[in-house]
Amino acid sequence: MSIRKGRSVTISDVAEAAGVSRAAVSKVIRDAYGVSPGMRARVQSAIEQLGYRPSVAARALRGSSYRLGLEVPHVNARFMTQIMTGAKQAVSGTPYQVILAPADGPEYSTLESLADGLVDGIIAVSPLVDPAWLEDLAGRIPVVMLGRHDTPSGYDTVIGDDRTGTRAIMRHLFDLGHRRIAHLTEPEPVTAPGTGTPHAIRLQVYRECMAEAGLGDLVQVARRHDDSEPARQAAAELVARHDRPTAIVAGHDDIALDALAAVAAAGLRDRVAVVGYDNTDLAEHPLIDLTSVDQQGVEMGAEAATMLLERLQGRIEPRHYVATTHLHVRGSSVRPTSDRAETGGRDQLE
Amino acid sequence: MSIRKGRSVTISDVAEAAGVSRAAVSKVIRDAYGVSPGMRARVQSAIEQLGYRPSVAARALRGSSYRLGLEVPHVNARFMTQIMTGAKQAVSGTPYQVILAPADGPEYSTLESLADGLVDGIIAVSPLVDPAWLEDLAGRIPVVMLGRHDTPSGYDTVIGDDRTGTRAIMRHLFDLGHRRIAHLTEPEPVTAPGTGTPHAIRLQVYRECMAEAGLGDLVQVARRHDDSEPARQAAAELVARHDRPTAIVAGHDDIALDALAAVAAAGLRDRVAVVGYDNTDLAEHPLIDLTSVDQQGVEMGAEAATMLLERLQGRIEPRHYVATTHLHVRGSSVRPTSDRAETGGRDQLE
DNA sequence: CGACCCGTGGAGAACGGTCTACAGTGACGC
DNA sequence: GCGTCACTGTAGACCGTTCTCCACGGGTCG
Structure with a gap:
């Protein structure tokens, strides 16, 4: 049923076909007040017949595009x-849709390009952008930020309980008998104290727990060298040290995968424990079998989208949601080898 | 430098601030002909000062949004x-940006909602949508399809060389001595003969190779039960059979991961070979160590985006790009166990 | 000195919707 | 018979750009 090729059918075409005004058609498609059943039927059938679809651009210009933007730092972040x-679950049943904009580089420009009228609201995972800048952005378009531990006034936040999650990991490792526990995390900027990023908190809690256990001098922090490189190299250096840790707490599952790779490559799979964060789908794979903290990513996404929809309905006062965490213990939680004299075989105690 | 909160700064604001007309500002930002250095400077500084950013919606309504849409069937498809x-690489340096729209359900509506004026062009991975419908879509907006082996006239295609890739896998397995080779793939609709999907081709070539090797009666095809469920269950059933295959050719790496999981869960890691397709980043992980066919996904994405840009420049005649394949042999390519006498009732012939 | 041209800037009509204000109509009550 | 009212439908401005003319001014040339 398509009309002249190359030109798409507009609301005027429908109006003409149905013998009504453009405004009338608009009312019908928006399901607005003041439409008689007769007109509705005629318009609907014209829409059907012409295959009319409202232009998002025109709608956006006038008010809303019915699109929500999700900005993430990297395409391949499994979380x-x-x-x-x-987010998709939360908007299903509403007229809204979610589109994804991976930054893979400068987050400011990705966020701005989303805010430039493409979407009605933004969900973003951008730990490092300036709070003041965000408040400004939030003044122009509703914003929900994921993983920011500040309590801003202009936008909403959704975070996991990084303190509790990390403490659960540390307790678990202590219980297994680990003492020499290293932390493998993101590059410096993302983990600097005071930034309030999840990774900064996890690092800080790691330090706290070590100190509380009287293990302050065993603290070892390793980082991904480059923001775009995997952490495999850093992990390899960690396990090659003479004071090799018996356990590695990774900043998140992707890093944990790299740690596992390095550990496996060194033949230390059953001598060095690895723990991740996020409980991504791969963690439960039998070949990976990674202990990890579930911080309810799906719920976080759903909550973020819901908050955004609320803001689009007119809510002004900010909300801050904290997801609960749950530690999933799996095979990568090996016990520490009790001494160094054993020959390279299977030798963890138990 | 932000102006009155809540209202964003428009081209008129800039024009007023610079003491010129809106048209003049438009010329400057589009770098169009007919601007004196003096005016350019004044306008630029006004833009700077006000923090002006052109509205994508208004631009899209008028012509182009400078956004390309990438539609993929599932959020989590690693390929x-x-x-x-x-795609991002290819558009870097151009004014275009790529946004992602995962379907996770009805592809038609995802594609249409992209075509509704949000983007200037579409790259899509939708093996099953009707060719005629696509031609129609392509009449309204430039389209590049990934993984369609048809040769349409209205849109471009980018595919991998599925025949060669699959033959390489089969030869590799035959060379290792495998005879009882099963194929684990997507549900029926995606692999039905004649659909021309990559998975249909891979299945067909699998059958051909088996037949050519005189192993037609050992053909075993297993499928993911449900489109949204992982293939783990199907894989588990496959390895539980009394005529268990010695090698599993998976439709792609995600399925191969499930196959590996089932094989590992059954304690058959070094007795059943698994081969994937796409050579996703996980394949080279030491714990996965999956033999897989690299079909140059990054190049495919770049080529698709480049083609789309060409179309936006005015190209009409269709292009069809075929990526080369390369088999990466890794540890999952175990040899078949040579006898059935081993403990635990392994009893496949030969 | 008038015709012409080129370089520069502006006026105003699109683009395709939404939304406010208002007009027409018939029913109803007094 | 007339004012009121609820209900439908329309006219037209508006959103923020782009783009096609057109006007203006000054230099060149015949």
């Missing part, structure tokens, strides 16, 4: 899959 | 990461 899944 | 990476 974002959970967020996206949750 | 799409490669595509996205390539």
